[in-house]
Amino acid sequence: MPGIRHTFEADLHRVDEILLRMCELAGEAAGDATASLAACDVALAQRVIDGDPAIDALHHELEERLLHIIARRAPVATDLRMLLAALRVGADLERMGDLARHVAKLVRMRYPRPVAPGDSRALVLDMGSVAVRLAALTHALLESHDIGLVNELIGVDDRLDHLHRTLLSSLLEPDWEHGVEPAVDLTLIARFYERYGDHTVTIAHQVQFIVTGSLPEPRPREVAGPARQKIVVPR
Amino acid sequence: MPGIRHTFEADLHRVDEILLRMCELAGEAAGDATASLAACDVALAQRVIDGDPAIDALHHELEERLLHIIARRAPVATDLRMLLAALRVGADLERMGDLARHVAKLVRMRYPRPVAPGDSRALVLDMGSVAVRLAALTHALLESHDIGLVNELIGVDDRLDHLHRTLLSSLLEPDWEHGVEPAVDLTLIARFYERYGDHTVTIAHQVQFIVTGSLPEPRPREVAGPARQKIVVPR
Numbered sequence: 004m005p006g007i008r009h010t011f012e013a014d015l016h017r018v019d020e021i022l023l024r025m026c027e028l029a030g031e032a033a034g035d036a037t038a039s040l041a042a043c044d045v046a047l048a049q050r051v052i053d054g055d056p057a058i059d060a061l062h063h064e065l066e067e068r069l070l071h072i073i074a075r076r077a078p079v080a081t082d083l084r085m086l087l088a089a090l091r092v093g094a095d096l097e098r099m100g101d102l103a104r105h106v107a108k109l110v111r112m113r114y115p116r117p118v119a120p121g122d123s124r125a126l127v128l129d130m131g132s133v134a135v136r137l138a139a140l141t142h143a144l145l146e147s148h149d150i151g152l153v154n155e156l157i158g159v160d161d162r163l164d165h166l167h168r169t170l171l172s173s174l175l176e177p178d179w180e181h182g183v184e185p186a187v188d189l190t191l192i193a194r195f196y197e198r199y200g201d202h203t204v205t206i207a208h209q210v211q212f213i214v215t216g217s218l219p220e221p222r223p224r225e226v227a228g229p230a231r232q233k234i235v236v237p238r
Numbered sequence: 239m240p241g242i243r244h245t246f247e248a249d250l251h252r253v254d255e256i257l258l259r260m261c262e263l264a265g266e267a268a269g270d271a272t273a274s275l276a277a278c279d280v281a282l283a284q285r286v287i288d289g290d291p292a293i294d295a296l297h298h299e300l301e302e303r304l305l306h307i308i309a310r311r312a313p314v315a316t317d318l319r320m321l322l323a324a325l326r327v328g329a330d331l332e333r334m335g336d337l338a339r340h341v342a343k344l345v346r347m348r349y350p351r352p353v354a355p356g357d358s359r360a361l362v363l364d365m366g367s368v369a370v371r372l373a374a375l376t377h378a379l380l381e382s383h384d385i386g387l388v389n390e391l392i393g394v395d396d397r398l399d400h401l402h403r404t405l406l407s408s409l410l411e412p413d414w415e416h417g418v419e420p421a422v423d424l425t426l427i428a429r430f431y432e433r434y435g436d437h438t439v440t441i442a443h444q445v446q447f448i449v450t451g452s453l454p455e456p457r458p459r460e461v462a463g464p465a466r467q468k469i470v471v472p473r
Contacts, residue, residue, distance in 0.1 A: 066322075070318060070319065070322065073308065073318060074313075074314040074315065074318050077312035078309075079309040080309065083305060083308060083309050084305065087301075087305065087325070090322070090325070091329075094326075094329070171422065174418055174422055175418060175419050175422070179418060182418075183409055183410060183414060183417075183418055183421045184410050186418045186421055186422055187406065187409055187410070187421055187422070187425045190422045190425045190426060191425060191429065194426065194429065
């Protein structure tokens with residue numbers, strides 16, 4: 004029934020629009036949060052915080068639309084898996100917005116003191132720019148369904164994990180001279196960026212699943228703890 | 239069609255069984271991870287880490303069952319909302335297992351050094367026992383759908399947030415004499431427990447939504463940052 008199929012495609016088109024817009028906003032939030040950290044710009048940090056409800060509202064619209072599509076169309080098999088994957092992707096994008104907001108909140112909390120003193124600043128800004136790159140790759144993947152982007156995205160996330168390891172280790176070097184409070188802040192900020200990246204990997208796997216019908220074997224993802232030993236970071 | 243309804247109930251019964259079992263395992267994981275931290279028991283920490291795949295396997299079974307129920311029954315309205323809520327609850331329970339595992343990984347990473355030195359130890363153990371209490375309340379709520387438990391659970395989660403605030407603040411007291419590394423570890427561990435609690439609140443809201451068809455107004459949840467100022471903790 005091409006007519007019905009066509010209308011179903013129209014439903015999916017709006018779902019894609021919402022996901023792409025959420026991804027744009029989550030990427031902008033990560034970029035602005037990082038810029039507010041770089042410049043100790045509390046007004047920009049506040050704009051990131053104030054912008055998060057727009058992502059939440061899109062997430063709510065997405066959930067309602069998906070619910071109505073499933074109820075009205077009673078999709079099966081691939082279509083249903085695709086709709087449930089979109090539900091999952093939306094939850095990941097909403098969370099990415101939260102994590103960018105938490106970075107901005109720490110910038111605001113410490114203002115006018117910079118949250119990232121000394122050499123740690125460059126590492127944090129690198130984590131932020133890699134997070135923005137991951138959001139851009141996620142957007143391209145959601146738009147194109149080009150599975151070739153999945154491995155690229157995973158490779159970029161590995162860079163984020165490496166920066167995370169390096170930053171945590173730097174807090175424990177003998178030459179760390181900034182004391183406990185910045186170390187606590189940086190532990191949280193690094194964690195926020197690292198989780199942001201994990202969500203983009205989860206989204207990439209969802210898209211891969213939609214397109215190929217199968218998922219890669221889960222990769223154990225190691226990150227150095229504050230010490231030399233290793234812990235697996237949450238996915 | 240009571241016959242079909244009956245079979246639908248049978249489908250839901252297995253979904254409930256899986257959710258309850260996942261919640262049991264997530265609660266046990268939090269309890270054992272906390273006990274391994276208390277006793278610096280690396281073997282127990284390892285058992286928590288080794289036990290997590292069982293929760294992941296149940297989560298996978300849950301997702302597949304829900305997919306097949308939706309595809310076969312084409313539920314609408316309340317039934318569909320309930321099934322999608324179960325999907326969400328399963329994701330939260332799976333994540334709670336991960337967070338308990340991360341606590342155990344830090345215990346293993348630092349062994350034989352205790353991750354929580356001095357006075358911080360009692361606070362961390364309190365966070366762990368409150369987390370276990372939250373898992374028990376979540377289990378009771380999933381089993382009984384007694385909405386009276388929602389506010390009790392939220393109240394207990396507020397205690398967890400208070401302990402989180404107190405622990406972060408204690409790292410910055412002048413009498414904190416344990417240096418940066420334990421402060422970084424405790425920042426992460428406190429974060430893991432606090433997120434664990436947040437997931438139980440999300441589950442409680444899902445159950446409330448299933449039963450009442452409406453959600454409470456989201457409460458802004460403040461937590462003191464390492465300093466006296468406040469930041470909102472991620473939901």
